[in-house]
Amino acid sequence: MRKKIVAGNWKMNLNFDEGQKLTTEIVNMYKDENIKDVTVVLNPPFVHLFPVKKLVGNTPNLFLGGQNCSDKASGAFTGETSATMLKSFGAEYVIIGHSERREYFKESNELLTAKVKQALENGLTPIFCCGEPLEIREAGTHEDYVKNQLTESLFGLSDEDFAKIVIAYEPIWAIGTGKTASSDQAQEMHKALRDHLAGKYGQEAADNTSILYGGSCNPGNAKDIFSKADVDGGLIGGASLKSRDFVDIIKSF
Numbered sequence: 340m341r342k343k344i345v346a347g348n349w350k351m352n353l354n355f356d357e358g359q360k361l362t363t364e365i366v367n368m369y370k371d372e373n374i375k376d377v378t379v380v381l382n383p384p385f386v387h388l389f390p391v392k393k394l395v396g397n398t399p400n401l402f403l404g405g406q407n408c409s410d411k412a413s414g415a416f417t418g419e420t421s422a423t424m425l426k427s428f429g430a431e432y433v434i435i436g437h438s439e440r441r442e443y444f445k446e447s448n449e450l451l452t453a454k455v456k457q458a459l460e461n462g463l464t465p466i467f468c469c470g471e472p473l474e475i476r477e478a479g480t481h482e483d484y485v486k487n488q489l490t491e492s493l494f495g496l497s498d499e500d501f502a503k504i505v506i507a508y509e510p511i512w513a514i515g516t517g518k519t520a521s522s523d524q525a526q527e528m529h530k531a532l533r534d535h536l537a538g539k540y541g542q543e544a545a546d547n548t549s550i551l552y553g554g555s556c557n558p559g560n561a562k563d564i565f566s567k568a569d570v571d572g573g574l575i576g577g578a579s580l581k582s583r584d585f586v587d588i589i590k591s592f
């Protein structure tokens with residue numbers, strides 16, 4: 340059975356004290372409000388990983404993830420962070436292929452294939468992001484565009500490795516804009532992606548793959564979006580920086 344997952348992507352926000360405060364609040368609410376059956380992943384900037392891990396401790400179902408990792412194992416790559424390092428600092432997940440990395444850092448599907456490989460080799464669960472820009476949505480070719488992102492970066496994986504992948508569908512036009520996809524638009528794409536995955540890895544594997552929605556998700560719309568059959572949770576940006584909002588989203592299942 341696939342997991343319900345809510346991941347918070349802090350992006351490049353919060354200083355040390357702010358990160359500590361946010362984490363402390365989330366951990367306390369998470370425990371006090373008796374949250375069950377949802378896997379929660381905090382994805383702070385790299386420098387926060389160690390102190391955030393100390394606060395999270397062994398809280399059940401509360402995990403840490405990176406926002407990116409290098410496609411290389413180690414060596415003279417100034418400014419990079421490897422999957423091995425993330426794992427050694429307590430991360431279990433890593434976001435790969437976020438649209439901001441694809442756009443601002445020119446990350447190609449080919450590069451992302453190498454990052455996925457690094458993550459898997461180091462025991463990290465990739466949260467693999469995909470999603471179309473507005474012009475592709477308006478041209479009506481969004482399903483093919485997003486399916487192609489999966490084909491190019493994931494379809495070389497073995498069945499065993501594919502079983503470890505989490506997908507996050509994030510329409511770029513909905514990220515940070517306050518303009519969320521409707522729950523029907525999310526469901527339509529998630530179903531199309533699941534069918535696409537089934538065509539390659541079989542129906543059972545596709546049915547076991549968690550597909551998260553991301554893009555202006557908030558406590559007001561999460562319940563509707565998460566109620567859809569093929570939506571297994573969310574990748575949350577802005578709202579993950581506010582403890583009350585983030586925990587309310589987690590509680591929207």
Ligand SMILES: O=C[C@H](O)COP(=O)(O)O
Binds near residue numbers: 348437574575578
């Ligand atoms: O990684 C998170 C997504 O980019 C969504 O960001 P947002 O919730 O601020 O729209």
